Amino acid sequence: MEKNTVETDFYFESAVIEDEKKVTIFGTKNRLRSDNNKPVVLQTTDGGKNWKKTEIDLDFQAASFDRIDDCVYMVGSIDSGDSAISPVYVPNGNFEKWEYVGMAESPKLGLYYLNKGESSEKIALLERNAHQEYFDERLCSSDGRTYAHNDRNWIICGDNKTKEVRILHKLGNEYRVHSRFSYKWHWGIGAVYDLEPSDFYAKDDVMAGILQFQVSALKMIHYLYYSVDGGKTWQNEKMPVFAFERLAVTEDKIVVLGFDKFYKQKRGKATILTIPLPKN
Structure with missing residues (x-):
C-alpha cells in the first residue's frame, strides 16, 4: 500500500479522484460565514508528491461543493439584505476557472433546483441526499x-x-x-x-x-x-x-483519498493510498 500525505490550511468541503495521479480537493478559506470567503482548490497530478493550491476569484460569505458522481458543482452564498442568494457555478477546465450557470432555489425533496432566468423551467441540478426510494428494511437499513x-x-x-x-x-x-x-x-x-x-x-x-x-x-x-x-x-x-474518505478504481489499482479535519487549527491532512488491484 503506497501512501502520500499533504497538510492543508483551509476548510475541507469535498474531493474528486480522477485517476491514481490526479486528485482534487475543494474547500473554503474560512469555516464560518465571513466576507471574502474564497473557495479553494488543491490539486495533485502526480499521486500526491506535489500539490498546487488555487484560490478561486469569487467572493462569498460561504460556499459549498456538491457532486453528482464525479461532476462537481459549487454553490455560493451571498448576503442580500435580510436573505442570501445562492449562485451556482460549474468548472470550466481544470477546476481553476468556474462558470456561472444560474441561481439555486431552496432545496426541495432533497434536490437543488436551478432557476434559469426568465424561464419557468426548473431542473434538478444537485443531489443533496440519496434518492427517495422505497426499500425493504429487511434487505437494507435506511441508515447504513x-x-x-x-x-x-x-x-x-x-x-x-x-x-x-x-x-x-x-x-x-x-x-x-x-x-x-x-x-x-x-x-x-x-x-x-x-x-x-x-x-x-x-x-x-x-x-x-x-x-x-x-x-x-x-x-x-x-x-x-x-x-x-x-x-x-x-x-x-x-x-x-479518516474523517472523510473517497475511493476510485483504475485498471490495476484502488485509490483512496482520506482527509482528517482539525477545525481549531484551521488545517487538515489529506492522504492518498494506492492499493494494487488483483487480476481475476
Missing part, C-alpha cells in the same frame, strides 16, 4: 446504505445485527441482493454498535467499498473491501481511520 458513486443502480449496506454486508442491484424498479459477505471474523471487532459504508464503487466485475465499524463510543475501525469477480469472493485491507 451508500450508493455506488459511479452507478446508482448499486448499493452497499451493512447490518450490525447479523454482521453481514449486502450488495444490492436494481432490476427494474426493485433492488435485490446481488451478493453478501460476513465480517465477523475480523480481529478486534466484537460488538459492533454501528456499521456505515463511506464510499462504494461498482463496475463490471470490480467492486470496492470502505466500511466504518463503530466498535465503542471512542473507537472506529475502517476496512477496504474489494472483489474482482462480481462479488462472489471478497478481499480486504485494514485502513487508517
